[in-house]
Amino acid sequence: MSATAAIPAREARRWRLSPVALRWLCLAALLALWEVAPRAGWVPQVILSPPSAALASGFAEWDFFASALAFTFGEILVSLCFAYGLGGLLGLVIGLSPFGRRAALPLVSSLYALPLVVIYPVMTAWFGIGPASKVWFASLYGIFPVILATAAGVQLVDRNLITMARAQGAGFWPMMAEVIIPAALPAVISGLRVGGALVTVGVVVAEMLASTDGIGFLITQNRTMFRTPQVYFGILLVLVLAGTLDTLISRLERRASRWRPQQDNAHE
Amino acid sequence: MSLDLAESRQAPSAMTQDQPAIEVRGITHRYQTGRGEVLALRDINLSVAPGRFVGLVGPSGCGKSSLLMMMAGLVRPSEGSVAVAGAPVTRPAPERLGVVFQEASLLPWRTALENVAFPLKLRGVPRAEREARAGQLLHLVGLKGFEHRHPHELSGGMKQRVAIARGFCQDPPVLLMDEPFAALDEQTRMTLGDELLRIWDRHRKTVVFVTHGLTEAVYLCDEVVVLSGRPGEVLARIEIDLPRPRTWEMMATEHFGRLREQIWSLIRRQA
Numbered sequence A: 001m002s003a004t005a006a007i008p009a010r011e012a013r014r015w016r017l018s019p020v021a022l023r024w025l026c027l028a029a030l031l032a033l034w035e036v037a038p039r040a041g042w043v044p045q046v047i048l049s050p051p052s053a054a055l056a057s058g059f060a061e062w063d064f065f066a067s068a069l070a071f072t073f074g075e076i077l078v079s080l081c082f083a084y085g086l087g088g089l090l091g092l093v094i095g096l097s098p099f100g101r102r103a104a105l106p107l108v109s110s111l112y113a114l115p116l117v118v119i120y121p122v123m124t125a126w127f128g129i130g131p132a133s134k135v136w137f138a139s140l141y142g143i144f145p146v147i148l149a150t151a152a153g154v155q156l157v158d159r160n161l162i163t164m165a166r167a168q169g170a171g172f173w174p175m176m177a178e179v180i181i182p183a184a185l186p187a188v189i190s191g192l193r194v195g196g197a198l199v200t201v202g203v204v205v206a207e208m209l210a211s212t213d214g215i216g217f218l219i220t221q222n223r224t225m226f227r228t229p230q231v232y233f234g235i236l237l238v239l240v241l242a243g244t245l246d247t248l249i250s251r252l253e254r255r256a257s258r259w260r261p262q263q264d265n266a267h268e
Numbered sequence B: 001m002s003l004d005l006a007e008s009r010q011a012p013s014a015m016t017q018d019q020p021a022i023e024v025r026g027i028t029h030r031y032q033t034g035r036g037e038v039l040a041l042r043d044i045n046l047s048v049a050p051g052r053f054v055g056l057v058g059p060s061g062c063g064k065s066s067l068l069m070m071m072a073g074l075v076r077p078s079e080g081s082v083a084v085a086g087a088p089v090t091r092p093a094p095e096r097l098g099v100v101f102q103e104a105s106l107l108p109w110r111t112a113l114e115n116v117a118f119p120l121k122l123r124g125v126p127r128a129e130r131e132a133r134a135g136q137l138l139h140l141v142g143l144k145g146f147e148h149r150h151p152h153e154l155s156g157g158m159k160q161r162v163a164i165a166r167g168f169c170q171d172p173p174v175l176l177m178d179e180p181f182a183a184l185d186e187q188t189r190m191t192l193g194d195e196l197l198r199i200w201d202r203h204r205k206t207v208v209f210v211t212h213g214l215t216e217a218v219y220l221c222d223e224v225v226v227l228s229g230r231p232g233e234v235l236a237r238i239e240i241d242l243p244r245p246r247t248w249e250m251m252a253t254e255h256f257g258r259l260r261e262q263i264w265s266l267i268r269r270q271a
């Protein structure tokens, strides 16, 4: 009774800030602060250059940045293929059998918890400082969440659905395509999201540590030369890359969960 | 709201009258659990003649669902065997035997129509054909207009009706139904019961029907098998000698009441 009385009271408030509006407002405030702080002299410009300066100097050298961006993007794409393809496959195999789960899951979880960046120098020794070492490192870096999420998703499939499909005579492949994979998809996609972010981090960090091309390389190089606006432009480009990937995965997520009940009415 | 399933009418097949549609021989079943073994069923022998409508009643947990799973080839009994139309059951054979599960078990990412058509999809029936048939079946169970809803948009009883329609979709000669009407209101239950009887009569299906509803059991069945509490054993097989077709008026007769009472007294002693 008291609960129903409370609702109209809250509804009665005149205007309300939508969560989406608040989000954009915060972002705008942050950008404004970033622009104002160095210009007003609160922070030295060698440490923080205003976004307008970063964009201006970045676009002045756009050809340079564009080729680096394409290079990094290529590395990310190839690494994603490995991390998603191999990770999804391994996750399925591990998740489907109790034996696989017992044998492999603890191992995968511990590897995931390690700071894998320590093995990057070894990889440059094996594969050189070209794109191969980045792809190896980033694929490895991003593969674990994909494996774990896929294995978990496969495990959580409703047993009744499996029994039902078995009763209909579904063999291995139809069972996969019609029951297991659709049921595991939401969990898998959340793994793809984390894995995608880690792949991006992996590629950029590897480029920053040892390479001759790519956005990460440009960031490091400009930093050693104290070209702060260019450094920030590089950072902005990495943000754009990561944001684009995340948006694509959100799209996929929304497509894959269209059948599900609407949890809340978060209007995007 | 009647539907002719004649397009896929079952040929009377090689099943001879003297060969049981389902034969259960000496089934004993133990489940292995974390805390040791559970004896679920003990020495069940049961023979169902083709075309019979047989009810299976018994206290909760006595192994009715388990027995159905074994008949369907989904669970291998610890001891004993099952034969359907003379052939030993070792794996599911959906074209010979259909199952309607106790839980509706619908694919949540598929619409009602797609769920009903699912068995035909697995058999490679073209989309238009299988969905046309699924549409007719949804109409039959009173869900016209809900074809494109997903399971989460349906009530419990509606989901169960979708599952029933799916059970009919392949039109198998033997149908195992595990409390299919449990989630339904009385009126829908009676209507669907009549519809089930009509289909059964027209196509001479063999039906094994698990239920907790004694009125329903007497109304629908030729014979009611009463199982004891766990471990389930066959306590009695009660012949329901009411004439067919059954009518709702029969429920008020003394004979109906006596049959119902007879089953009830057997079950009550178990609790």
Ligand SMILES: Nc1ncnc2c1ncn2[C@@H]1O[C@H](COP(=O)(O)OP(=O)(O)OP(=O)(O)O)[C@@H](O)[C@H]1O
Pocket: B031, B032, B033, B038, B040, B058, B059, B060, B061, B062, B063, B064, B065, B066, B067, B102, B230
């Ligand atoms: N997979 C399983 N593992 C362990 N025990 C099980 C399993 N399935 C069923 N049992 C046990 O076997 C017994 C029979 O279960 P079953 O589901 O066949 O009963 P039921 O007669 O269908 O009951 P209800 O009328 O409540 O549906 C129960 O005691 C149950 O605990």
Ligand SMILES: [Mg+2]
Pocket: B064, B065, B066, B102, B178
């Ligand atoms: Mg049961």
